[in-house]
Amino acid sequence: MSDVILRLDGISKSFDGKQVINRLDLEIKKNEFVTLLGPSGCGKSTTLRIIGGFEKPDEGCVIFEGKDITALPPDKRHINTVFQKYSLFPHMNVEDNIAFGLKLKKKSRSYIKDKIEYALGLVNMDGYGKRMPMSLSGGQQQRVAIARAIVNEPQILLLDEPLGALDLKLRQKMQLELIKIKKEVGITFVYVTHDQEEALTMSDRIIVMNKGIIQQMGSSKSIYDEPQNAFVADFIGESNIIDGIMKRDCLVNIQGVDFECVDVGFGKLEPVDVVIRPEDLTIVKRGEGYLDGTVISEVFKGAFYEIVVKVSDYEWLIQSVNPAAVGSIVGLTIIPDNIQIMHKPISEDAEVIKDE
Amino acid sequence: MERLKNFISKAYIFIILLFLYAPIAVLIVSSFNDSKSRVVWGGFTLRWYRGVFESDQIMDALFTTMIISLSASLIATVLGVMAAIGISAMKKRSYKAVMAVNNIPMVNADIVIGISLMLWFIKFMPLGFMSVLLAHITFDVPYVILSVMPKLQQMNVSVYEAARDLGANAVYAFFKVVLPQLYGGILSGFFLAFTISMDDFVVTYFTKGAGVDTLSTLIYGELKKGIKPEMYALSTIIFALVLIVLIVVNIYSGKEERAVIDH
Structure with a gap:
């Protein structure tokens, strides 16, 4: 247990009577890149702000390296934050921004100078030291904000949707740079985002949250491949979520057809949610697959075609490298490994958020 | 046609400025007029100005005016900044309510403020320097907040x-x-409060009691006895002072805006 750096213990928080976080337990290990992922209002930012010390939980405690820091203000924690946007001090130049924390710690001038140079290099901003924040682009401002936090050598760096205000291209570039920075400085990153791609790209571990509750924790791969409930499946990537009935172990009935699968341990004839990723479905000739249906749309997406096939009243989403003619009748097939079976949600909280 | 339009629009502006500033121009010219008569030009003189600076009464009033406007605007600035920070942290509803209350004294008639403050003060303290100062702080604060x-x-x-x-x-x-980012607003709030304090007459008149005079109440008192050219000179000085303060504020806030646009 010695490699656990931060532990959240039964954290609850309400704003104006509205519960934002509900009895949340979480452990974060040293040197981990953890991402809190979820839709807006799911409590992820509040969780981060509780770790940073900007909010006090109503219940529960924050344990940092074995010590309870729940009541500690932000300036007394060995944790630094990169905020969403516009958090640079506009009346100070880049150097003074980066030096802010170090000056407070009464570091020597030569130490501060070296640190500024190192940090600017780390975030690819050499030579920008004398510029004012207002004269920098959004991406450059966030780089400076990262540098400003990192020079303080925090044990944990919190990042609150730091790339949210940037355009897609820049965001992808910055994601790779963040991974590089993380490797170089070797500190724990806790990252908050609503962008599932961002989470999948960067994290060692993803924590999917909804309605103040952790829905699933795990590596990018396990979250994507084995979503534990319909919310996670729906939120992470696109998927077909359809009702099924478990005939017995390794056999599920979908739309009246028995599919072989690999899931065991469900009740006999238990109604379940079945998740099938669009890229796992294969289009074959009519009659050669499990199901037959009519192609009702086909959209070219660059790397693949997005095809919708209607089988009785359900519209299957398929990603395929081969086109299919609209109006034609085709068969659909899938290998058992790619069928993911989930229990039906027990509580309303685990319910899929329908397209809001 | 185009030229006519151009001419009319220019003439219009000229007429507006004429109505606004012609009386002040007459005042300024009269303050340098060596004739006691208002309609005869008796040559250029500075003797009315000398008269202003040689009069103990006027110098006392000038001193009082400066002390009151400076300290009132300084204190109001401190109070106003603190109040603004508190108000800005309020929930939307209370925020709107408090800001509405804040605006009332600014649109309210001076005479109402003057009389009500007078009634209020005589319950607690003798009217005099302190009551004038408190009155000025009171009506300055909303401007700073704004x-x-x-x-x-x-x-x-x-x-x-x-x-x-x-x-x-x-x-x-x-x-x-936080404070460095508010400097622009604090400075313009301070200058605004200062100019308003400096040329306030009504509220000062009601709260000053006997013995204390600011420039405006002194001029009013003198005018009742008969118009003396020294008063033209004094009024010109006040006008010039307010003008200077306003120009400084404009230059400053102009600079700040340009600094923002440059980025």
Whole structure:
């Protein structure tokens, strides 16, 4: 247990009577890149702000390296934050921004100078030291904000949707740079985002949250491949979520057809949610697959075609490298490994958020 | 046709400016007129100005005016900034309510404020220097709040939080990070309060009691006895002072705006 750096213990928080976080337990290990992922209002930012010390939980405690820091203000924690946007001090130049924390710690001038140079290099901003924040682009401002936090050598760096205000291209570039920075400085990153791609790209571990509750924790791969409930499946990537009935172990009935699968341990004839990723479905000739249906749309997406096939009243989403003619009748097939079976949600909280 | 339009629009502006400033121009010219008559030009003189500076009464009033407007606007600035910060942190509903209450004294008739403050003060203290000062602080504060508020609204809270995050305690973060971003609003609020204090007559008149005179109440008192050219000179001086302060404020805020646009 010695490699656990931060532990959240039964954290609850309400704003104006509205519960934002509900009895949340979480452990974060040293040197981990953890991402809190979820839709807006799911409590992820509040969780981060509780770790940073900007909010006090109503219940529960924050344990940092074995010590309870729940009541500690932000300036007394060995944790630094990169905020969403516009958090640079506009009346100070880049150097003074980066030096802010170090000056407070009464570091020597030569130490501060070296640190500024190192940090600017780390975030690819050499030579920008004398510029004012207002004269920098959004991406450059966030780089400076990262540098400003990192020079303080925090044990944990919190990042609150730091790339949210940037355009897609820049965001992808910055994601790779963040991974590089993380490797170089070797500190724990806790990252908050609503962008599932961002989470999948960067994290060692993803924590999917909804309605103040952790829905699933795990590596990018396990979250994507084995979503534990319909919310996670729906939120992470696109998927077909359809009702099924478990005939017995390794056999599920979908739309009246028995599919072989690999899931065991469900009740006999238990109604379940079945998740099938669009890229796992294969289009074959009519009659050669499990199901037959009519192609009702086909959209070219660059790397693949997005095809919708209607089988009785359900519209299957398929990603395929081969086109299919609209109006034609085709068969659909899938290998058992790619069928993911989930229990039906027990509580309303685990319910899929329908397209809001 | 185009030229006619152009001419009319220019003439229109000229007429407006004429109506606004011609009386002041007459005042200024009269203050340099060596003839006691208002309609005869008796040559250029500075003797009315000399008269102003040689009169103990006027110098006392000038001194009182400066002391009251300076200290009232300074105190009002401190109070106003603190109030603005508190108000800006309120929930939307209370925020709107308090700001509406804040605006009332500004649109309210001076005479109402003057009489009500007088009634209020005589219950607690003798009318005099202190009551005038308190009255001035009272009507200055809303102006400071009004000029500081937009700056507060523009400011991002995460700037303060970032300072705390980097190890600054609340006080240090406030003075080092929050306050510098309000400077523009604080300065224009201060100057606004200062000019309003300086040329206030009605409220001062009702709250001053006997023995204390600011320039405006002194001029009013003198005029009752008969018009003396020294008063033209004095009025010209007040006009010039207010003008200078306003120009300084305009240059300053213009600079700041340009600085923002440059980026």
